[in-house]
Amino acid sequence: MATYLIKRVFSVIPVMLVVAVIVFMMLRLTPGDPAAIIAGDAATSQDIAQIRDKLGLEEPLIAQFGIWIGNMLTGDFGDSFYYKRTVSSMIADRVGPTLALATFTIFLACIVAVPLGTIAAYKQGSWLDRTVMGMSVVGFSVPVFVIGYIMIYIFAVKLDWFPVQGYQPISDGIGGFIYRLIMPSMALSVIFIALIARMTRTSVLEVLNEDYIRTARAKGLAESKVMTRHALRNAAVPIVTVIGFAVAILIGGVVVTESVFVIPGLGTLTLDAIQGRDYPTVQALIMLFSVVYVLINLFIDVIYTILDPRIRY
Amino acid sequence: MKKFLRRSVISATAITLTMGLSLGAVATSAQAESVLTVNMHSDLKIVDPIWTTAYMSRNYGYMVYDTLYGMNSKGEIKPQMVDKLDISADGLTYNFTLRSGMTFHDGAPVTGDDVVASIKRWGSKDAMGQLMMGFVKDMKGSTGDTFSLNLNKPTGLIIQALGKPSSNVPFIMPARIAATPGSEQITEYVGSGPFVFLKDEWKPGDKAEFAKFAEYKPRSEPGDGLAGGKVVHVDKVVWKVIRDAQTKMNALSKGEIDVIESPSHDLLPLMEKDPNIQLIDLNPFGNQYTFRPNALHPPFNNPKILEALLYAFNQEDFVMSTVGDPKYFKLCKAMFICGTPLATEAGFEDKLESNYKKARELVEEAGYDGTPVLIMHPTDLAILGNLVPVAKSAMEKIGLKVDMVAMDWQTLVGRRNKKELPAEGGWNAFITSWNSVDNASPLSTPMLNAACDKALFGWPCDDIIQGLRNEYANEADAGKQLAIVEKLQQQVAKKPTHIHLGQWYQPTAMGANISGAPVSPVVAFWGYKKAE
Numbered sequence: 001m002a003t004y005l006i007k008r009v010f011s012v013i014p015v016m017l018v019v020a021v022i023v024f025m026m027l028r029l030t031p032g033d034p035a036a037i038i039a040g041d042a043a044t045s046q047d048i049a050q051i052r053d054k055l056g057l058e059e060p061l062i063a064q065f066g067i068w069i070g071n072m073l074t075g076d077f078g079d080s081f082y083y084k085r086t087v088s089s090m091i092a093d094r095v096g097p098t099l100a101l102a103t104f105t106i107f108l109a110c111i112v113a114v115p116l117g118t119i120a121a122y123k124q125g126s127w128l129d130r131t132v133m134g135m136s137v138v139g140f141s142v143p144v145f146v147i148g149y150i151m152i153y154i155f156a157v158k159l160d161w162f163p164v165q166g167y168q169p170i171s172d173g174i175g176g177f178i179y180r181l182i183m184p185s186m187a188l189s190v191i192f193i194a195l196i197a198r199m200t201r202t203s204v205l206e207v208l209n210e211d212y213i214r215t216a217r218a219k220g221l222a223e224s225k226v227m228t229r230h231a232l233r234n235a236a237v238p239i240v241t242v243i244g245f246a247v248a249i250l251i252g253g254v255v256v257t258e259s260v261f262v263i264p265g266l267g268t269l270t271l272d273a274i275q276g277r278d279y280p281t282v283q284a285l286i287m288l289f290s291v292v293y294v295l296i297n298l299f300i301d302v303i304y305t306i307l308d309p310r311i312r313y
Numbered sequence: 314m315k316k317f318l319r320r321s322v323i324s325a326t327a328i329t330l331t332m333g334l335s336l337g338a339v340a341t342s343a344q345a346e347s348v349l350t351v352n353m354h355s356d357l358k359i360v361d362p363i364w365t366t367a368y369m370s371r372n373y374g375y376m377v378y379d380t381l382y383g384m385n386s387k388g389e390i391k392p393q394m395v396d397k398l399d400i401s402a403d404g405l406t407y408n409f410t411l412r413s414g415m416t417f418h419d420g421a422p423v424t425g426d427d428v429v430a431s432i433k434r435w436g437s438k439d440a441m442g443q444l445m446m447g448f449v450k451d452m453k454g455s456t457g458d459t460f461s462l463n464l465n466k467p468t469g470l471i472i473q474a475l476g477k478p479s480s481n482v483p484f485i486m487p488a489r490i491a492a493t494p495g496s497e498q499i500t501e502y503v504g505s506g507p508f509v510f511l512k513d514e515w516k517p518g519d520k521a522e523f524a525k526f527a528e529y530k531p532r533s534e535p536g537d538g539l540a541g542g543k544v545v546h547v548d549k550v551v552w553k554v555i556r557d558a559q560t561k562m563n564a565l566s567k568g569e570i571d572v573i574e575s576p577s578h579d580l581l582p583l584m585e586k587d588p589n590i591q592l593i594d595l596n597p598f599g600n601q602y603t604f605r606p607n608a609l610h611p612p613f614n615n616p617k618i619l620e621a622l623l624y625a626f627n628q629e630d631f632v633m634s635t636v637g638d639p640k641y642f643k644l645c646k647a648m649f650i651c652g653t654p655l656a657t658e659a660g661f662e663d664k665l666e667s668n669y670k671k672a673r674e675l676v677e678e679a680g681y682d683g684t685p686v687l688i689m690h691p692t693d694l695a696i697l698g699n700l701v702p703v704a705k706s707a708m709e710k711i712g713l714k715v716d717m718v719a720m721d722w723q724t725l726v727g728r729r730n731k732k733e734l735p736a737e738g739g740w741n742a743f744i745t746s747w748n749s750v751d752n753a754s755p756l757s758t759p760m761l762n763a764a765c766d767k768a769l770f771g772w773p774c775d776d777i778i779q780g781l782r783n784e785y786a787n788e789a790d791a792g793k794q795l796a797i798v799e800k801l802q803q804q805v806a807k808k809p810t811h812i813h814l815g816q817w818y819q820p821t822a823m824g825a826n827i828s829g830a831p832v833s834p835v836v837a838f839w840g841y842k843k844a845e
Contacts, residue, residue, distance in 0.1 A: 031720065033727030038359065040366030041745065042440070042480055042759040044769060048730055050496050082358040083517045084498060093516060149559060157563055164563040165555060259556045262564075264519035268556065272356065272518050275723055 001305065001312075008301070012294050016287065020072075023286040024065050027279050033057075034081050034277040055081055068283065077287075078280035080273075087284040090269065097167050098265035100177070101257070102250035104185035109192035110243065116193070117200025117239075118227055121208060132197060139194030148187040148260040155183060165262035184261040188254060192246045199242045203235035210234070236307045244300040248293045346548035349827075349841055352555045352564075354575040357521045360510065361498045363438050366480035368748065375539070375837050376523050376550070378484035378504035379415070381428065382476030383539035386597055386832040388653050388753065390476030391540035393532065394423070394485060394505075396458075404467030404789070411458040414530050417487050417505045425460030429453070430491035432475075432483060438495040439481035441756050444786060445474040454488075469789030470756065478539055478834050479751045507531070507543045507839050508550060521552045523838075536831055536840050543839040546829065550838045565590055565822055571843060573822040574836055577695060578636055584822055591827070592820040598650050598749035598834050599643065602631055602814035604704060605760060606742045608773040610734055612686060612713065613741055616808040617679035623664040623806060624672035625707045628815035631744075634699040635817070642817040648802055649758070650749045651816060654791060659799035660806030672711040685714040687735035689743040691722040700744045700814070729770040749816060750834040755785045755801055760811040773810040 035051035036043070052058050056067070071078060077087040120132040156164040162183045168176040207213060208231055216226045255267035266285065273281035304311045353372065359365045362374030383393040392398070397410040415423040429452045436442035436449075450465045462471065475483055486504060493499045502510045508523035515521045531542035553570055555561045558577040564570045566589045576584060576592075584590045604626070606613035613619055632642035645651035646661040686708060690701040705715045716735075720728070725743055733739040752758045761782065765774035781801040788794050823830065826844040831837050 031724040031727055033730065036726045036730050037723055038365060038367075040368075040370070040480060041747070042366035042751070042769070044440070044767065045730055046767075047438075054496070080517075084500070085517065090517065094518070145557075152560070152563055156567065160567075164567050164569055165560050166564075166569065260560055262553075262555050262557075262560060264516060264554075269518055271556075275721070276358070277723060277727070 005298070005302075008298050012291070015294060016290060019287065019290045020069060020283075021065075023283055024068065027277070027282055028061060028064075030277070032277045034279065037276055038081060068280075072287070077284040080281050081278045082276060087281050090281065091266065091284060091288065094264055094266050094269045096169060096265075097263045098251060098254060098258070098267065100167075100170070100181055101184055101188065101254060101263055101265060102247060104181045105188045105192060105250055106243065106247055108185050108189040109196055109246065112189070113193040113196035114200050114232070114239065117197040118204050118232060120197065120201040121204035121231075122223075122227060124205060129201075132201070136194040136198050139190045142190070143256075144187055144191060145256050145260050147190050148184070148257060151183055151187050152260070165260075167261075167263045167265075184257050184263060187261070188250070188257045192250075195246065196239065196242055200235065200239050203238045204231050207231050207234045233307065237304055240303050240307065241300055244296050244303075248296045251289060251292045347546070347843055347845070348549045348551055349547045349572065349838065349843055350551045350553050350570040351572040351838070352561050352570055352574065353552045353836075356518055356554045357515075357552060358517065359498070360502055362484055363435055363481050363495060364498045368480065371480045371482055372836055373510070373521070374482055374484045374504075374506075375835060376506060376508040377418075377502060377510045378486060378506045379423075379543075380476070380482060380484060380539070381409070382472060383541075384476055384478040384750065384834055385540040386538040386834075388598065388750075388834070389540075390472055391537070393540060394428075398472075405464045407462040407464070407471060409460050409462075411460075412530070412532070413458060415505055416528050418503050418509045418526060419487070420528075421487060423458075423485065423505050424454065424456050424488075425458065426454035426456060427488045427491065428460045428485055430488035431485045434486075434491045434493065434495050435481060435483040439477070439483070440759065440762065441474050441477055442481065442483065444756060445470055448786075466787070467789065468787055469794070470786045473754065473756070477757060479748055479757070505529075507545045519554055523550045523552075524548065531839075538831060538833040539835060539837060543837075545839050546842045547838075550841075562587075562590075562822075565824060568824060568826075571824050571827055572830075572841075575819050576822040578638070578641065579695065581638065581641075581820065589825050590822055591825055592822055593830060594641075594818050594820045595830055595832050595836065596748070596819065596834055597832060598652065598753065599816045599818040600746050601650065601749045601752050601816050602628075602700060602744060602746050603752075603760060604742060604744050604812040604814055605729075605771045606809070606811070607735075607740055607771050608810075609732055610739065610741060611684045612679075612681055615679050615681075617675050618681060618713075619809040619812075620807060621672040621675035621679065621711055622708070622812060623661070623809060624666075624668045624675065625711045626704070626812060626814065627665050627667040627707075628813075630667070630703050630707070631700050632815040632817055634703045635696055641820065642815055645813075645816045648752070648761075648805065648813055649755070649798060650753050653753050655754060655795060655798050657795065657799050657802060660803035664806060665812075667707070669710050676712050681712065683714055685716045685735075687716045687718055687739075687741045689725045689728060689740050690717045690719045691725050691743075692719045693721045697722070697744060697746060704742070704744060732772070744814070746817075748834065752813070755782050755798060761801075761805070763810050768810075771811070773808075775804070775808055775810070777804050778808070778810065 035048045035055060039048045039051055079086055080090060116132050120129040123129050152164055155161045163180060166180055168180045170177040213230055216230045255271050258265045258267040270285050355369045357369050357373055359367060359370045360373055362370040379394050381394045382390050385391050394411055395409050396412040399408040411423060417423060436446040448464045448468045450463045452462050454460045490499050490501050502512055507526055507529045509526050511522040511524055525545045525548050531544045534541040536542045536544060558580060561573050562580050562584060565573055566587050584592055606619055608614055628644045636642045643651060646658040646665055647656035649655035688701055691697050701717055705717050708715050728740055729743060731739045735741050755761055759769050762768040763773040763775035763778040765772060781797055785794055785797045829840040829842040831840040
């Protein structure tokens with residue numbers, strides 16, 4: 001296992017190198033000039049050229065790439081073109097809200113979807129099963145911003161239960177922190193509830209016909225114990241895979257939810273950076289998301305061995 | 314199993330709802346201080362209003378810095394930091410005295426040396442500043458409250474330039490900060506304006522905060538636009554970034570924010586019906602849509618074809634396509650904005666009325682060879698996106714071939730600086746919008762600069778226009794200035810540098826409990842009162 005882990009950690013290096021080359025080149029090939037954006041509408045070509053020079057954009061691409069990689073190896077992700085702040089400090093400012101939103105969403109999705117999927121499998125073919133699966137299709141199909149708007153209209157505008165928008169850091173009070181995360185998490189969790197519920201149902205259905213389930217029932221075990229100790233446990237591997245996948249998506253892909261609910265997280269930072277062609281920020285964020293993806297996959301692999309001791313690497 | 318089912322279903326819903334209901338009380342925002350929360354049109358990115366011409370940086374400048382002169386709601390330039398001005402009989406020496414008791418946010422007094430250093434830095438960057446500096450032989454500051462300008466020839470430009478309301482505005486900074494070359498960003502954010510920038514509270518992409526500067530001494534006159542007494546009635550102003558138009562409106566309606574600087578025109582009918590929201594047009598001059606041709610490449614290197622466009626276009630089609638409601642636009646053939654002393658229709662009397670017959674004749678006379686017009690179409694900005702199809706339709710009606718290329722605004726901003734042929738990454742035309750005060754005089758109008766390579770993207774080249782602009786700069790008499798403007802417009806009507814497509818107005822949305830917002834060509838936050 002240890003050897004496997006070491007190998008996996010080292011395999012991250014070439015992956016990250018490929019990501020670095022792709023993200024660097026894609027940004028440079030994307031139309032748009034950060035210097036022109038920074039200079040403003042009334043700036044002359046001379047002003048823009050001066051800014052390009054200051055930003056180092058007049059250097060040959062290979063030199064720009066070398067400088068970036070070299071700095072990154074020393075932990076320096078550079079300064080934002082706009083804010084005159086280090087990219088690291090900007091990411092540090094914004095990672096908290098995204099992590100909080102992702103954690104809440106996954107927590108909510110798991111506590112709703114896993115029982116729903118299990119129930120649907122247990123009651124296969126019943127109205128309950130059909131309802132859960134029908135709702136899953138709806139959950140998949142309705143865009144998150146529509147769900148967000150509907151929730152804001154009902155729970156914030158009409159009922160006044162929640163604020164329309166905003167995020168409160170945990171340092172300003174745990175109550176407000178949780179209160180402000182509930183609605184965005186609920187909106188964002190819908191699609192993941194749909195995804196995880198369907199996967200759970202399918203996986204549980206597969207194991208419900210296994211011999212050991214029949215044996216468990218034959219020895220008089222309560223149905224709840226059959227489902228939780230035997231069925232769910234053995235169905236867990238694909239479910240965990242989906243949950244891990246969801247976490248990875250959430251870390252980098254919550255732009256819409258962050259925009260609708262005004263959460264200053266990594267999603268909106270990425271959006272702003274791409275729109276502004278803020279190369280250092282986009283590059284650092286994509287590298288971060290890639291590392292998160294790789295590490296989550298590694299973590300899932302480790303979890304497999306805990307859930308199913310037969311799995312060996 | 315029943316217990317299991319029940320537990321599962323109940324736990325899924327109950328946790329969130331109970332948390333929400335019980336925590337609602339915990340999170341109520343009891344604020345002892347008076348805070349005005351504003352959603353600006355964009356995020357604050359650059360905090361050096363001289364280094365960039367971005368409007369957000371200019372707005373930031375008005376919070377933190379003060380100006381020597383300010384434009385009032387009627388478009389007149391009035392003294393702001395200046396207490397007294399003596400101009401010598403020959404018009405060559407300007408002796409200024411500053412108001413007494415003005416201090417920077419760090420407690421240091423504002424001196425003549427600070428003013429001179431600030432004017433130098435601004436004059437090295439701003440086009441109008443550069444023009445003004447062409448008249449200035451030397452400037453003398455002092456450690457007290459006086460400074461002077463010695464000119465090499467008389468001009469009416471000095472006060473107009475020092476009172477320039479929009480980017481770049483000659484803001485006054487401490488001399489040590491203003492010593493930073495104009496090509497580099499400043500790193501210290503100290504001004505003498507009515508608000509102090511709270512740098513530590515600045516969260517890019519989220520919010521920027523400004524505290525009332527307790528030591529600020531407003532002028533004794535009532536506030537009027539960017540002039541008069543800048544009296545601050547709130548303790549703090551927070552610029553809150555909210556990207557989603559619907560969320561902005563809901564947040565304003567629920568009192569979570571107090572002001573939306575630029576609400577979407579689509580949502581104005583909804584806001585008008587909301588008793589919690591009031592819509593006020595604070596900018597008396599509004600904004601001006603502008604069609605910018607590229608003079609470098611065919612077919613717009615032929616003035617006859619550009620003149621044909623003046624006959625083909627009509628302003629109503631453009632403003633209706635985006636603004637829609639006639640109460641938020643004005644059809645105005647005056648290049649230098651209706652309602653200003655320089656407003657005249659000279660040169661445009663028979664134009665901008667969709668006279669397609671005349672336009673087609675001009676296209677034929679021009680010998681148009683079928684070269685397609687590549688017009689850049691920004692699809693991500695609601696206030697600009699619909700204009701380009703209108704232009705395309707009008708151009709096609711007069712026989713031009715049009716290639717409308719969709720892109721995001723930032724791509725357009727990058728591409729408009731490219732001088733290559735359209736097929737090689739360049740362009741022929743695009744449409745943008747300016748704050749009208751930017752276009753309120755021949756000197757401040759960025760797109761009127763026809764200095765070829767030194768002009769703004771589009772690079773028009775016309776000695777007559779340049780000569781008339783210089784003549785205007787040299788002239789101090791208002792009547793004679795208007796006569797020059799008429800000649801200038803007649804020349805532009807023959808050889809357009811750009812085409813003005815109508816004035817439109819952007820109401821500001823604010824809570825029903827907000828009052829005192831200054832009517833001003835540029836958004837400002839003194840005067841605002843918030844009833845709790």
